[in-house]
Amino acid sequence: xxxxxxxxxxxxxxxxxxxxxxxxxxxxxxxxxxxxxxxxxxxxxxxxxxxxxxxxxxxxxxxxxxxxxxxxxxxxxxxxxxxxxxxxxxxxxxxxxxxxxxxxxxxxxxxxxxxxxxxxxxxxxxxxxxxxxxxxxxxxxxxxxxxxxxxxxxxxxxxxxxxxxxxxxxxxxxxxxxxxxxxxxxxxxxxxxxxxxxxxxxxxxxxxxxxxxxxxxxxxxxxxxxxxxxxxxxxxxxxxxxxxxxxxxxxxxxxxxxxxxxxxxxxxxxxxxxxxxxxxxxxxxxxxxxxxxxxxxxxxxxxxxxxxxxxxxxxxxxxxxxxxxxxxxxxxxxxxxxxxxxxxxxxxxxxxxxxxxxxxxxxxxxxxxxxxxxxxxxxxxxxxxxxxxxxxxxxxxxxxxxxxxxxxxxxxxxxxxxxxxxxxxxxxxxxxxxxxxxxxxxxxxxxxxxxxxxxxxxxxxxxxxxxxxxxxxxxxxxxxxxxxxxxxxxxxxxxxxxxxxxxxxxxxxxxxxxxxxxxxxxxxxxxxxxxxxxxxxxxxxxxxxxxxxxxxxxxxxxxxxxxxxxxxxxxxxxxx
Amino acid sequence: xxxxxxxxxxxxxxxxxxxxxxxxxxxxxxxxxxxxxxxxxxxxxxxxxxxxxxxxxxxxxxxxxxxxxxxxxxxxxxxxxxxxxxxxxxxxxxxxxxxxxxxxxxxxxxxxxxxxxxxxxxxxxxxxxxxxxxxxxxxxxxxxxxxxxxxxxxxxxxxxxxxxxxxxxxxxxxxxxxxxxxxxxxxxxxxxxxxxxxxxxxxxxxxxxxxxxxxxxxxxxxxxxxxxxxxxxxxxxxxxxxxxxxxxxxxxxxxxxxxxxxxxxxxxxxxxxxxxxxxxxxxxx
Numbered sequence: 001x002x003x004x005x006x007x008x009x010x011x012x013x014x015x016x017x018x019x020x021x022x023x024x025x026x027x028x029x030x031x032x033x034x035x036x037x038x039x040x041x042x043x044x045x046x047x048x049x050x051x052x053x054x055x056x057x058x059x060x061x062x063x064x065x066x067x068x069x070x071x072x073x074x075x076x077x078x079x080x081x082x083x084x085x086x087x088x089x090x091x092x093x094x095x096x097x098x099x100x101x102x103x104x105x106x107x108x109x110x111x112x113x114x115x116x117x118x119x120x121x122x123x124x125x126x127x128x129x130x131x132x133x134x135x136x137x138x139x140x141x142x143x144x145x146x147x148x149x150x151x152x153x154x155x156x157x158x159x160x161x162x163x164x165x166x167x168x169x170x171x172x173x174x175x176x177x178x179x180x181x182x183x184x185x186x187x188x189x190x191x192x193x194x195x196x197x198x199x200x201x202x203x204x205x206x207x208x209x210x211x212x213x214x215x216x217x218x219x220x221x222x223x224x225x226x227x228x229x230x231x232x233x234x235x236x237x238x239x240x241x242x243x244x245x246x247x248x249x250x251x252x253x254x255x256x257x258x259x260x261x262x263x264x265x266x267x268x269x270x271x272x273x274x275x276x277x278x279x280x281x282x283x284x285x286x287x288x289x290x291x292x293x294x295x296x297x298x299x300x301x302x303x304x305x306x307x308x309x310x311x312x313x314x315x316x317x318x319x320x321x322x323x324x325x326x327x328x329x330x331x332x333x334x335x336x337x338x339x340x341x342x343x344x345x346x347x348x349x350x351x352x353x354x355x356x357x358x359x360x361x362x363x364x365x366x367x368x369x370x371x372x373x374x375x376x377x378x379x380x381x382x383x384x385x386x387x388x389x390x391x392x393x394x395x396x397x398x399x400x401x402x403x404x405x406x407x408x409x410x411x412x413x414x415x416x417x418x419x420x421x422x423x424x425x426x427x428x429x430x431x432x433x434x435x436x437x438x439x440x441x442x443x444x445x446x447x448x449x450x451x452x453x454x455x456x457x458x459x460x461x462x463x464x465x466x467x468x469x470x471x472x473x474x475x476x477x478x479x480x481x482x483x484x485x486x487x488x489x490x491x492x493x494x495x496x497x498x499x500x501x502x503x504x505x506x507x508x509x510x511x512x513x514x515x516x517x518x519x520x521x522x523x524x525x526x527x528x529x530x531x532x533x534x535x536x537x538x539x540x541x542x543x544x545x546x547x548x549x550x551x552x553x554x555x556x557x558x559x560x561x562x563x564x565x566x567x568x569x570x571x572x573x574x575x576x
Numbered sequence: 577x578x579x580x581x582x583x584x585x586x587x588x589x590x591x592x593x594x595x596x597x598x599x600x601x602x603x604x605x606x607x608x609x610x611x612x613x614x615x616x617x618x619x620x621x622x623x624x625x626x627x628x629x630x631x632x633x634x635x636x637x638x639x640x641x642x643x644x645x646x647x648x649x650x651x652x653x654x655x656x657x658x659x660x661x662x663x664x665x666x667x668x669x670x671x672x673x674x675x676x677x678x679x680x681x682x683x684x685x686x687x688x689x690x691x692x693x694x695x696x697x698x699x700x701x702x703x704x705x706x707x708x709x710x711x712x713x714x715x716x717x718x719x720x721x722x723x724x725x726x727x728x729x730x731x732x733x734x735x736x737x738x739x740x741x742x743x744x745x746x747x748x749x750x751x752x753x754x755x756x757x758x759x760x761x762x763x764x765x766x767x768x769x770x771x772x773x774x775x776x777x778x779x780x781x782x783x784x785x786x787x788x789x790x791x792x793x794x795x796x797x798x799x800x801x802x803x804x805x806x807x808x809x810x811x812x813x814x815x816x817x818x819x820x821x822x823x824x825x826x827x828x829x830x831x832x833x834x835x836x837x838x839x840x841x842x843x844x845x846x847x848x849x850x851x852x853x854x855x856x857x858x859x860x861x
Contacts, residue, residue, distance in 0.1 A: 080820035162777040248795025302632040333793035336695035364620040366633035472784035477823040561632040
């Protein structure tokens with residue numbers, strides 16, 4: 001795929017070819033970016049409704065309550081079915097339609113080919129297909145709210161037998177199969193692109209950490225998603241054709257004997273699901289870690305501490321992530337002997353994770369730290385993700401998990417990982433790469449308002465969850481006040497809800513800033529952050545085909561502050 | 577309401593203390609790690625802020641220091657040369673090593689032994705209270721084996737709203753059995769051995785005060801045990817999403833003295849005809 005095929009446009013691209021059915025990785029990246037941000041907002045909105053019910057159970061939802069049909073929210077008060085549907089869809093949308101497409105589809109698509117000096121992805125049409133499966137998959141998922149009985153109500157984990165007998169699940173499964181296919185197409189594309197399309201001189205040890213992160217992530221997606229796709233098809237069979245892959249014998253459901261051959265095993269689904277969903281956790285955090293590494297190297301003006309340690313740690317995480325899945329199932333009824341195995345593998349995987357955080361913090365040492373908006377997000381990632389990692393400790397140990405499993409402690413833990421970790425880093429990535437996408441900068445003042453508002457209110461949402469979990473409050477309770485031991489901590493639910501609404505408010509400057517800066521932002525140069533990696537060696541925004549001529553790479557990715565040079569950055573493409 | 581508060585509820589079973597020990601120990605360690613890292617982090621942020629005329633200092637990975645010689649005092653150790661040259665890299669792994677050592681100790685001396693005690697060594701059923709707990713949407717049936725220690729057989733086809741667990745009253749083992757809905761009574765300081773089952777979907781038996789939690793998996797019979805150490809009324813909750821009324825699925829545990837318990841059991845057995853003992857949990861709301 002030489003550059004020349006792209007360079008001389010044989011015909012003017014129509015609007016549709018350029019912006020809708022585009023094969024350009026940059027356009028697809030931005031399509032992914034906008035779509036996944038919208039899905040994040042939708043998922044956040046669902047959570048807003050749930051938070052009302054959690055803080056003030058049984059009171060009518062203001063403004064929106066009467067918009068819902070009476071079977072979902074009689075007299076504006078949320079029903080148990082509706083709450084469960086919101087819960088399942090919040091999780092599903094945030095993970096599969098929000099964070100992963102944003103981290104991989106958007107940033108990976110836009111930045112990875114640029115950072116390795118490629119004119120496009122290896123398979124541009126497949127890339128387009130990936131997006132055009134993702135969008136309909138997402139619309140089908142959202143559309144399931146309109147189905148009779150509503151959307152899926154069995155949690156994002158969809159444990160059978162509940163998921164087999166609950167309404168809404170069929171559409172969920174169909175949508176998941178489409179979304180997984182989309183993910184697999186993307187993953188193959190990223191792997192082939194990284195292996196085959198690197199510019200001359202771009203050896204593996206000269207790849208930016210972000211590219212390594214995307215590469216490991218793609219391997220995880222490629223190997224972990226097929227088991228879930230197969231498992232989803234089996235669950236679909238159980239629902240549609242009344243097979244019994246997950247249904248044991250002699251079930252009596254609400255007084256009626258379940259008609260089915262039986263002989264299946266609900267635990268099978270949990271194994272298959274978590275075999276995907278644990279690597280999926282690392283799909284959620286590795287690309288953001290890559291973004292944080294890029295921003296920190298750039299704004300400390302020095303090479304990363306332990307570049308190879310970072311890369312080896314990511315690879316180690318990738319390998320180990322396939323051996324820890326059953327730590328989600330310590331009390332599921334699987335053999336307790338297995339618990340002893342998985343507690344050990346879980347301890348092992350924490351070693352590379354700590355190594356990554358250590359390297360990132362040590363990277364600050366000796367630096368000349370510039371405090372700008374992307375750097376603020378990257379720095380906030382470190383302690384907040386740290387809380388997420390640390391709170392994983394008591395959950396990863398079999399004994400302490402007996403008490404904390406399925407409490408709000410779990411919810412607090414993984415939201416610290418994914419929200420104050422991943423999403424914070426992804427927001428930082430938007431401020432960092434925006435000049436490349438549109439040739440303009442985002443407004444700094446609005447950026448700082450967004451940063452402080454977002455980080456503080458996020459802690460206000462998730463810290464109370466840790467406290468509630470310690471008091472034994474179970475997750476997924478439609479009405480927490482139905483249990484006596486939850487009553488003393490019910491106040492925390494109110495704090496959490498107020499924080500969530502404030503967080504929504506603090507996203508307005510971000511949304512305004514994003515769209516306003518697209519047209520009215522301050523114009524910038526090719527390399528506004530004075531960075532060293534390849535995406536800054538082409539025009540902003542890069543033309544079709546990216547680089548005027550194929551770049552040659554002469555050195556590693558983070559050659560900042562090399563003694564004896566006039567500037568403090570030495571780009572990978574500069575010969576001397 | 578003294579038993580519930582902002583922290584963990586009162587500990588009321590024989591192994592609650594060892595679970596709490598782990599939770600507090602880990603939280604102390606977490607807090608220590610976070611404060612130390614946080615202090616170091618803030619120190620770095622202040623000390624290395626950009627100042628005019630002060631360039632960033634590279635760690636100089638490039639000069640692989642072939643010329644660095646190991647001090648004589650260290651040279652007799654194996655790999656001294658290799659380790660000494662990479663001491664910068666190795667130093668940054670020290671926090672990792674400390675955390676790893678802590679985790680290994682935690683697993684070897686705490687997690688595995690305590691886990692095995694709680695989950696893998698179900699005590700012999702002789703001279704214990706023998707109970708079967710059958711979960712369903714949205715309640716718990718507690719089936720007592722009675723003095724003979726034998727649980728009466730159950731049959732799916734006998735399941736009826738007046739007999740939610742399908743107990744076969746004709747069988748001899750059922751004669752001294754008692755079935756309760758959403759109410760469990762236990763004698764204090766006596767081990768109860770429980771088989772946990774589910775009729776329909778996955779539920780999770782959770783009594784916060786006992787620090788006991790176990791999923792009820794349809795198709796499996798899962799053994800567990802608990803020895804209550806405090807008398808009082810505690811709460812059974814369902815910890816696994818089980819449907820639209822999941823949050824209403826709850827029950828109470830009354831831990832009583834042996835005499836009170838025996839008296840209650842006798843009265844239950846004598847006054848109520850066996851077939852009507854069980855209230856249908858679904859009627860509770």
